[in-house]
């Protein structure tokens with residue numbers, strides 16, 4: 001099969017790779033029908049050390065089950081399924097608490113013996129717990145929106161859930177990438193009436209307004225903080241959904257959250273040290289939360305709205321490419337000429 005590997009920063013290649021095969025009775029083999037490139041794939045694209053052996057890439061996919069291990073039930077060959085960005089048994093103590101990214105038998109794609117999703121096919125460990133059957137055909141127009149359940153929609157939703165967004169909370173979303181836009185959509189779904197989107201890419205913030213943003217703040221740093229405070233009577237917002245991951249986004253979050261508020265981070269932090277003391281979080285009683293979204297926990301909940309067309313999260317995809325064009329797809333996302341790139345192997 002053909003599959004994507006990264007050999008170092010900026011060095012993405014599509015190469016021949018062995019076809020995946022069942023290894024455990026709990027595995028499935030999925031032929032990938034749609035995949036995509038994630039904003040978080042850009043972190044290794046910027047700083048992966050060069051190596052002789054490439055790293056498989058991709059953690060968002062939906063596809064058709066081609067083969068199943070003997071211990072997988074509830075699924076069959078030919079089923080169209082979506083996989084969250086982490087595999088999990090869906091039965092252990094952490095999965096039962098809705099924290100599938102901490103599954104005792106789980107893990108992440110493109111690590112160790114498990115391949116990546118930017119490929120023609122993939123071996124899925126813990127298939128019964130991981131894969132969710134989709135009641136549509138492979139030619140459905142809903143595929144882009146259904147694919148967002150693998151990561152970005154679940155991640156945006158996780159940010160909003162962790163922050164306890166509701167009709168009484170004001171919300172600021174930092175970042176107008178796909179996850180930030182999904183955080184807007186999620187805050188809207190949870191009833192928020194004021195949703196301030198901090199982003200400065202016109203086409204993205206326009207989509208954010210379609211998804212439910214009530215205000216857009218393109219300014220950054222101290223100026224951005226001041227604008228958000230102006231929009232909230234000087235008080236700041238109850239909840240900040242931080243979908244970027246850089247230190248300046250964290251500092252902005254601290255600057256715009258109101259006393260007693262919540263900062264919920266789903267942008268993968270590119271820092272280890274950040275202010276949490278009296279002058280930042282402790283003094284004003286701020287809660288800091290967030291982490292890798294247990295996307296699996298939200299699929300059943302978010303699926304009906306997608307199937308019935310009440311939301312259209314797939315609008316975040318603004319470019320579709322074949323597998324051979326994946327290196328161009330990375331470049332386009334890195335140069336911000338594409339918001340999110342859909343791959344049709």
Ligand SMILES: [Zn+2]
Nearest residue numbers: 092095103104
């Ligand atoms: Zn588990």
